[in-house]
Amino acid sequence: MNTGSTSSLKFSIKWLYVAAGIAMFFKMVLLPQIAPTLTHLSIVQTVVQDSGVPNAVSGIIFRNRLYDTIFEVVVFTIAILGAKYMLANERPFCTIYQFTDQPSIVLARLGATISALVGIELAIRGHLSPGGGFAAGVAGGTAIGLVAITSSPEWMQEIYHKWHAVTWEKISVLVFIVLSVITLAGLELPHGELGTLFSGGVVPLLNILVALKVALGSWAAVLIFIRYRGLL
DSSP: OOHHHHHHHHHHHHHHHHHHHHHHHHHHHHSOOOOOOOSSOOHHHHHHHHHOOSOHHHHIIIIITHHHHHHHHHHHHHHHHHHHHHHTTSOOOSOOOOOOSHHHHHHHHHHHHHHHHHHHHHHHHTTTSSOOHHHHHHHHHHHHHHHHTTSOHHHHHHHHHHTTHHHHHHHHHHHHHHHHHHHHTTOOOOOOSTTSSSOSTTHHHHHHHHHHHHHHHHHHHHHHHHHHHSOO
């Protein structure tokens, strides 16, 4: 194919893309959106009945969109591994910036305590009320970050290795994937009584595993950026 034919082909494809974009624009703006008529059916009630948990959002995340949730957890894991890999060849930062005045330390530790308690509450009762595993993990990660900016980096590293946080993080991911596969295969735990703490089958377990994974992953990210960047 000569140069002239190649240029003509590229020009034609370019205008084909333009025409497709214009057609899509008119489709979105001018054509009416056909909404389903659900006169005798409540989607929320259906999700609650199928999942056995009052929090319909948790039911959707851990049942209707369980495939998406699995890959969200995997993507988060890859992000932590990627940050560690990208900074592995850099020299650790010599100066660590953190709070040293007593009022800031007291307020940060108080905030960390509150965040940790909120994270535990969201993880355990996330299937009954607004919340869930991801929110609980963010609250736990916030608590760890507040402690990190007021504590010695060496002490944070020591605690991280002492409690084998990296091992527990990997275990939480593996157990989450195994339980998800079992659920997707059609095997479920008894739902129990709707609205009670021990209800919803596997949903509360998945909530706790996600919370554990996100919190421990956040801890790893905090330590990485403190070590190689000197700040959060």
